[in-house]
Amino acid sequence: MDRTKYEYIGNLSQLFHVENYRMEGGKKDGVRVTNVQNETGLNFTVAADRCMDITHLSFKGVNISYINPSGIVAPEYYDRTGLNWLKSFTAGFVTTCGLDNVGNPCEDGEELGLHGRIGNTPADEYNVSIIREEEDNKVEITGIMGESFIFGAKLRLKRKITSFQEKNRLILEDEIVNEGFTEQEYMQLYHCNIGYPFLSPDCEIIIPSDEVKGANPYSQENIEKWNMVEEPSHVGEMCFLHQLRKSGDECRVGMFNNKEKIGFTLSFDGKELERFLQWRYLNKGEYVVGLEPATNYAGGKKNERETDRILKLNPGETKHHRLQFDFYDSREAFDEAMKAFGCL
Template identity: 40%
Template sequence: MNPYIGHDSQIYGIEEHRLVGGKGDGMRLLEVTNGKGLELTVSLDRSADISRLRYRGINMSYFSPCGYVAPAYYDSKEDGWLKSFTAGFLTTCGLQAVGSPCTDDGEVLPLHGSIANTPAEAAYWFEEDGELVIRAVIKDEGIFARKLRLNREIRVSLEENEFTIKDTIENTGDSRTPMEILYHMNMGYPLLDEDSIVEIPSYEVAARDDHAAEDLDNWMKMIKPEAGYVERCYYHKFREEGRASIYQPKLNQGLEILFDPKELDAFVEWKMMGVRDYVLGLECGNCYPDGRDVMRRRGMLKFLEPGEKKVYNVKVRMM
């Protein structure tokens, strides 16, 4: 025990809050601080995603014009997902689909799936071995439908300015089921601007389409907000270590993302330099965002057998 403080929350801890008003009315938020400069907000009603990330009082992530949007407003038709895309630091895409709306194996699939608009069924938190630990259960299950369960654990270090996300996805049904996931992590101002240094030490970079290919040589260069900018996506491949980082020299701080490229074998750089739509996505996943039908044709679609579990780990470290 620290004899200088009355309550642990004087220095670090987790507090639960609820939003009042607007489309986010009633949403449960966990405000987490490690006492060393790292602060993050976990949205329990949005798949226990991370809606805000701050380091030493500086915002690190992108918050879209949508703001906070409760799951009740989710539009599952075509690209209706964008109407509730808060972005934040992390929006989880999946589990039944990632990327472009499509029809695959007779199933009509919306943009990026529905898991990010699904509330946690249960959540709790505690302190353990020098870490703040949050656990949440999110069910993507229905009658006569897929039955996938996401068990999410977020560990925030009290010693270092870093946190880890451990996701265990289980097929609780009785049939072999497609399963896609993309960790849509979004960098924002003031961490992100034209002076930001982006490093993605991949061995291969490919443009998603012809538009992105026109500027392939500048995939790592950020620019000022540009009216009418059309998004560009680049696909990166890694061998032993998956890593991506962004550093802002004016702030003398940044962050890096670490993951296993054998498990999360599809990394997407989403470069969107628009006015107010100014964001850089550094996104590891087990598929590319081209639609589940495309992933099936390319042989990249992953499946879970009945009772099978798959574990993914992502670490985020402040710099």
């Protein structure tokens, strides 16, 4: 790190701004959030009261995240029945789905709503720390979300989000622990939602896949559209299932906007997150593409158990998930990052 720049500033926040606050007004009232802005153009918000998910994110002044019409909604408005999860679905750059269900609502010994409860769970032991290091200062945001109740699951999700002062990198790390004394099923999906102005017809979707298929008949009929980004219309919702190419155990996908000249890659462990879904909904006023690493496809717990599989945690067992987002302001740097996966 070049320390001569510190001769020009009075406070580190001029270069690396980290702020905690509570939101006011409407259904977002009282939600705890942390905003981080680094010195090279990465700006994002973590919602402590919504599973520490990442809501707004921009790079070089260009918004990348998609925000649902409902905006940020406090967890007390969550309704777990049926499809009512959508009424408090912020979307944002990352929404966590699980741990009791991923995908369709279903009856499985209990009523399980769309995409589970965890995304509407506030963080306990929430902490934000700036760590000063010789190479690059960083911020670490940590917290714990519980999904435990008597006669039921005893699951804990411990999350750490790391970002840097100079490096345009964002790391999300999860530990999922079975704190109970019986074997426990769990499901998890990371709903990464990309929106305008980054998402536009100038944007390329690059997903190195060995196989792509539609998640339903309508998506299969439109399989040729999986990597197209068109103008807003009324073509409807599509979902594609990818068999991703790997480098070792690592998977990587990316998007680049040739007009804005910025892009990002998402890298994750394809051994732990073996399923990958791509959501496409390019309708007027609801213009979004989702990139979704997951433990399961999104048919709902009962369907996935019958048609695919459900992961299980032994008593005391821990699973680790890691997502890394890197942001680029040149096509050359982006292409170099993607070459290892045989897609360029």
